[in-house]
Amino acid sequence: MEPSRREISWTRRDVLLYQLSLGAGPEDLSYAYERGLQVLPTFAMVAGQGVSAGDDVAPSLDLSALGIDLATILHAGQSLTVHRPLPARGDATVESRIADVWDKGKAAVLVLESVAADAAGPLWTSRTQIWARGAGGFGGEPGPEPDGTVPGRQPDHVLDAPTTAGQALLYRLNGDLNPLHADPAFAKRVGFDRPILHGLATYGVVAKALVDGVLDGDATRLTSLSVRFAGTLFPGEMIRTSVWRDGDLLTFVATCPEREDAPVLSHACAEVTP
Template sequence: MPIDVAKALAADPRTSPISWGHKDVQLYHLGLGAGIPATDPGELRYTLESRLHVLPSFATVAGAGMAAMGGLAAPGIEIDLAAVLHGGQSVRVHRPIPVTGEATQTSTVSAVYDKGKAAVIVLRSETSDADGPLWTSDSSIFVRGEGGFGGERGPSERLEVPSREPAFTVERPIREEQALLYRLSGDFNPLHADPEFAKLAGFDKPILHGLCSYGMTLKAVVDTVLGGEVGRVTSYRTRFAGIVFPGETLRIRMWTQQGRIQVVVTAVEREDAPVLADTVVEHRA
């Protein structure tokens, strides 16, 4: 069997050093569409080193963002990467991410679920610096054709969309070149840049990185609901429900509760086709 669940779960953690600086943070924010208008004080917090703060979703790209995905090479996992989809992502921040940092990232396979025709591998990364824990990140990796091994199906995290009108609705355009800029933060998958590769994968043209939509959405929530204060975010999770193309527009609907914001993201130009679902931002008052 390509996935030996017991072996994968028992494998020793993989530990690696990571580091980042203000240029990495600025590049990431620009890849999310920050900096428009360029002189807006709210945007300068994402783009100007003297005022810089760090979106918690930066945790997905810190240190080039590939350490967690290295879990797919863990003992007990032998899969065709062409069958792999990023199914979901969560980040819990234990304190604000510093603009410049050196840290140790420890990655494990925390779970493997049997979805019948597919398997879901949950890759967990714990990141700490000299002052203690910084963040915990879980990536849910959907592997087509690898289910049916008799394992647990795992939790169902589907959220009902509230029946009431959202408290806030904003739209965020995706620039034509945005995927080309975002990939410089570490994800060089040609699916997001090479038209010929995208056609081989079944798409008319390159698609935007799911984690770019993830970051764009968190920025919209922080700017719209949390007064631009990234330090108020404690956790952020989503399920990748569909694709979006550069040149399209994200419609981001937000429902607020005490300490919690539920979000639904769709593609405006394709009759609100789903992009992100089961999305929740938890925050401090």
């Protein structure tokens, strides 16, 4: 499959909406007010898809072209590396490709890589792991073992980040309008009691918690973030992130304390600057 290329742009309004949808408020105006606005690196995951893009944004890769039933796929993992701090407004070219296909027996894992650059050079590289049920068993490589082994000691930080009952409804305005995050009847048809929060919303909430709780509120110090999506979170539940620091590497897990610390993110690590 040939790589796809698309042009994207974003404004401060897109950044503000994204960060408000992660829970930013009047107590942290550096995320929620255009004066002195800083950009969380995880904004890269929605750049070019939000309110400034309109209603006709094409997906970066069309998996249906591979004969994969979209009802069988699951967002299994996400990694992101930012090559420099993201501007609050900008234009970029994003080139996306299937970087790997791993055989897990009953499923295949597709690794979708996207690289964004602007006139000044590379901005970010993201790698999305898609779990495709029923597509395995073709004799391929199983893929590497995941990083993010938790140290055998008490965490250095425990960070609690609340979510709100309406958070998924706000987050979906960043571009992901999947009814699973809004429609109770649809959620029940696919096996959930009620709509769930987007995995990438959890990813962003945890990134903000790391910046605020470990990096002195400086989003430019968070340069990479890699996770596996280990379980669902319902809007209104707490995300508890336990963090172990070893120099410039953070290892962490995120759980839901209201459900006996049910796992939400696992095999998770981040790279930071001093």
